[in-house]
Amino acid sequence: MKTKKYLAVIMAGFIFLVSMHSCSKSNTTQPPAGGNAKTIDISGMAFPASTTVAKGTSVTWHNSDAFAHTVTSDDGTSFNSGNLAGKGSFTYVANTAGTFAYHCNIHAGMTGSLVVTP
Numbered sequence: 354m355k356t357k358k359y360l361a362v363i364m365a366g367f368i369f370l371v372s373m374h375s376c377s378k379s380n381t382t383q384p385p386a387g388g389n390a391k392t393i394d395i396s397g398m399a400f401p402a403s404t405t406v407a408k409g410t411s412v413t414w415h416n417s418d419a420f421a422h423t424v425t426s427d428d429g430t431s432f433n434s435g436n437l438a439g440k441g442s443f444t445y446v447a448n449t450a451g452t453f454a455y456h457c458n459i460h461a462g463m464t465g466s467l468v469v470t471p
Contacts, residue, residue, distance in 0.1 A: 393465075395422055395437075399456070400465030406447055407470050413444040422463065427454040 389410040393401060396417040406412055414424045416437050423442050424434040431453050434443035447469040457463035 356386045389392060395424075395463075398460060400424075400457075400463055403466045403468060405468040405470060407448050408447060410447050410469070411444055412447055412467065413442050416440060421459060423456075423463040425456055425458050427456060 387458045389413050391406045392403050392409050393414045394417055416422050419439040421436045421438055426432045432445040439445050449471045450469050
């Protein structure tokens with residue numbers, strides 16, 4: 354009988370820890386020392402149409418919505434936040450110049466572009 358109680362307590366604790374980890378996940382990359390920083394707000398199921406930054410800028414997308422989005426480059430390789438929980442953030446250091454179209458994998462109508470100047 355005691356074994357079942359201990360097992361129930363352990364399982365409840367495990368479920369709690371897993372749920373807290375997935376709810377508070379924040380995908381980040383450390384910005385370069387002394388580099389520029391730019392925050393892009395995800396709000397109202399939308400990204401800004403276009404954001405321009407200098408090469409080396411630390412770009413952070415902040416999800417102001419209460420539900421998950423992704424920040425996924427259209428080329429599929431430049432950057433991908435994975436599921437970004439509501440109120441979470443994702444940071445990408447823009448080390449390559451160019452124009453990077455991106456979208457939300459969850460909400461097809463959400464698109465934007467990141468322009469990185471040399």
